[in-house]
Amino acid sequence: MRTKIVILALIAAFLLSQLLNAPWMQFIAQQPSQIIFLWLSFAFFIVLGVPISFSLGLSAVFTAVFIQLPVLAIFQNLSNGINSFAFVAIAFFIMLGQIVNESGMGNDLLALANLIIGRLPGGLALMNVLTSMLFGGISGSAVADTASIGTVMIPMMERQGFSREFSTAITVTSSLEGMIIPPSQNMIIYSLAAGGVSVGALFLAGYLPGIVMGLAQMAYILILAPIRKFPRGERIARDRVPMILLRSLLVLSVGFFVVGGIVFGLFTATESSSAGVGLAIIIFVLFYRKNMTRANVMRILTGSVRTTAMVLFLIANATAFGYVMASLQVPLLLSSAITSLTTNPIVILLLVNLLLLVLGLVMDMAPLIIIMTPILLPLVLHAGMSAVQFGVVMLINLGIGLCTPPVGNVLFVGCAVGKTTIEKTTRQLLPLYGIMMVVLLIITFVPQVSLILPNLFHL
Amino acid sequence: MRRLERVLDLTERVIEWIGIVVIVAMLIISIAEIIGRDLLNAPISGSLDLTLLIMIWMVLLVSGIGVWSDLHIRVAFFVDTMNEMAKQVISLIVFVAIFFFGSEMLIQSIPLIQLPGIMPELKIDNSWLFVPLLVTGIVTMAAAFGRILRIVITFRASKKT
Numbered sequence: 001m002r003t004k005i006v007i008l009a010l011i012a013a014f015l016l017s018q019l020l021n022a023p024w025m026q027f028i029a030q031q032p033s034q035i036i037f038l039w040l041s042f043a044f045f046i047v048l049g050v051p052i053s054f055s056l057g058l059s060a061v062f063t064a065v066f067i068q069l070p071v072l073a074i075f076q077n078l079s080n081g082i083n084s085f086a087f088v089a090i091a092f093f094i095m096l097g098q099i100v101n102e103s104g105m106g107n108d109l110l111a112l113a114n115l116i117i118g119r120l121p122g123g124l125a126l127m128n129v130l131t132s133m134l135f136g137g138i139s140g141s142a143v144a145d146t147a148s149i150g151t152v153m154i155p156m157m158e159r160q161g162f163s164r165e166f167s168t169a170i171t172v173t174s175s176l177e178g179m180i181i182p183p184s185q186n187m188i189i190y191s192l193a194a195g196g197v198s199v200g201a202l203f204l205a206g207y208l209p210g211i212v213m214g215l216a217q218m219a220y221i222l223i224l225a226p227i228r229k230f231p232r233g234e235r236i237a238r239d240r241v242p243m244i245l246l247r248s249l250l251v252l253s254v255g256f257f258v259v260g261g262i263v264f265g266l267f268t269a270t271e272s273s274s275a276g277v278g279l280a281i282i283i284f285v286l287f288y289r290k291n292m293t294r295a296n297v298m299r300i301l302t303g304s305v306r307t308t309a310m311v312l313f314l315i316a317n318a319t320a321f322g323y324v325m326a327s328l329q330v331p332l333l334l335s336s337a338i339t340s341l342t343t344n345p346i347v348i349l350l351l352v353n354l355l356l357l358v359l360g361l362v363m364d365m366a367p368l369i370i371i372m373t374p375i376l377l378p379l380v381l382h383a384g385m386s387a388v389q390f391g392v393v394m395l396i397n398l399g400i401g402l403c404t405p406p407v408g409n410v411l412f413v414g415c416a417v418g419k420t421t422i423e424k425t426t427r428q429l430l431p432l433y434g435i436m437m438v439v440l441l442i443i444t445f446v447p448q449v450s451l452i453l454p455n456l457f458h459l
Numbered sequence: 460m461r462r463l464e465r466v467l468d469l470t471e472r473v474i475e476w477i478g479i480v481v482i483v484a485m486l487i488i489s490i491a492e493i494i495g496r497d498l499l500n501a502p503i504s505g506s507l508d509l510t511l512l513i514m515i516w517m518v519l520l521v522s523g524i525g526v527w528s529d530l531h532i533r534v535a536f537f538v539d540t541m542n543e544m545a546k547q548v549i550s551l552i553v554f555v556a557i558f559f560f561g562s563e564m565l566i567q568s569i570p571l572i573q574l575p576g577i578m579p580e581l582k583i584d585n586s587w588l589f590v591p592l593l594v595t596g597i598v599t600m601a602a603a604f605g606r607i608l609r610i611v612i613t614f615r616a617s618k619k620t
Binding site for chain 1: 518591
């Protein structure tokens with residue numbers, strides 16, 4: 001522990017020396033020292049345990065003082081960072097996720113998944129993955145997906161003989177599909193950060209990669225099933241089938257309504273998200289009334305308010321941080337550094353993936369999208385990747401980060417729901433990380449997987 | 460300390476309720492805008508700007524008071540490995556840093572509020588966009604101060620025992 005404190009103290013001393021322009025700091029050239037100051041101060045606050053949003057804001061403020069930028073501009077950017085209509089859509093998508101989560105709509109999707117693949121070997125694990133894909137088609141929040149499906153599936157899988165850690169690992173990794181399959185709030189953030197890439201095109205681009213990711217995880221379960229003697233799921237009585245189909249189609253219609261409204265040009269992203277919430281409320285009132293208790297409604301509303309505030313405050317601070325980075329010309333420097341290393345597009349794309357994966361390990365998704373998109377987009381465009389495909393690639397990279405320690409919100413929620421430790425779950429996660437990496441490479445180097453649907457709809 | 464805790468708890472509840480009213484209002488305005496424009500051919504002027512403005516207020520206010528209730532996500536893997544004493548000292552530094560951020564937010568918001576300009580759709584002063592920064596600065600400082608006090612009192616109590 002003493003070593004850790006010494007390391008922290010040394011970083012603090014280094015930052016203070018730079019801030020006060022100490023004579024012994026003169027050996028570092030001006031621009032690199034400013035960039036080092038920005039990132040090191042951010043890392044210092046993060047390690048100290050300052051919330052990520054405040055870490056971004058504080059490092060931006062201190063760097064502004066250091067490089068003599070007006071601090072006023074930091075807070076102007078912070079406020080302007082969320083001053084866009086598209087962010088209203090994020091609030092509504094969060095609300096949609098909360099409604100799906102609390103209303104019990106997930107249970108019908110679970111029954112549909114059971115109907116489709118439940119009787120295969122490893123049925124419950126397969127159901128877990130398929131439910132995440134279906135759930136992602138409405139909610140788009142990996143954390144909501146893990147919490148909602150995990151609460152039901154992990155104990156159920158354990159009772160059927162799956163280990164608790166394996167059940168948690170499958171729940172955690174399958175939530176990645178929820179993030180890629182539209183609607184996805186992170187795609188809207190990317191669309192804004194990329195300077196207005198079509199949200200409709202991004203939504204359509206997410207379907208196939210999400211399905212490929214899900215199928216790859218299912219293939220792994222099917223391979224493992226005879227080795228670990230996974231049981232099959234329970235048979236569903238025939239008379240229940242029509243009701244399951246009807247109710248789950250009703251639930252899925254919310255997702256299709258939201259995505260369809262944008263793709264066919266009926267609504268903007270904001271309008272489509274609010275109309276989606278409206279439709280979800282109608283379905284909730286008409287078909288899930290027994291879950292419409294005062295406590296559930298309050299949980300939906302407070303959860304929406306708190307999550308929206310947290311996510312958008314992160315984005316606001318990331319915009320301020322991004323402003324300082326732009327002032328320091330970091331995007332230009334990084335792209336020239338990478339292109340000076342190699343001009344081979346394959347190597348450039350591999351390096352970009354590696355960078356995103358590493359950053360995803362230690363930072364949350366939304367701020368990384370805001371900060372890294374302006375830096376990396378010109379580079380990948382230069383390497384021949386389209387902005388729409390890069391959106392999907394970025395989401396997968398950062399989504400993997402959410403399932404990995406040390407900073408993995410989805411992993412944390414999964415372990416909390418599964419009542420197990422991160423260490424034990426990580427052992428079960430290792431082969432799944434490998435599978436996700438392979439799918440990531442396929443999606444990076446086979447553009448058709450992402451672009452076939454947007455091209456089909458001329459988006 | 461108890462009085463401050465009570466004030467902060469009450470502020471949190473009030474702001475949370477304001478947030479709930481705002482998010483419901485946002486939804487109603489947005490749906491009314493769709494119905495007005497697409498079905499009745501009568502778009503509501505300024506509805507989008509109003510939705511955005513009240514959302515900014517909601518986000519900043521809830522974020523400010525969120526310091527009191529640990530709303531914001533943070534990375535705890537480093538701090539969690541330390542002993543109780545070190546944890547408390549580090550928490551103290553964290554909330555002092557947040558207090559400083561709140562104070563900067565408050566100070567810098569004043570010239571921003573004085574900037575000229577009008578929101579064309581709503582026909583109100585641009586300062587309405589920056590006033591929430593000022594209020595959030597105050598709320599953040601109060602919440603961080605409350606947390607600092609709580610840490611100091613816990614530290615003193617543990618030292619006595």
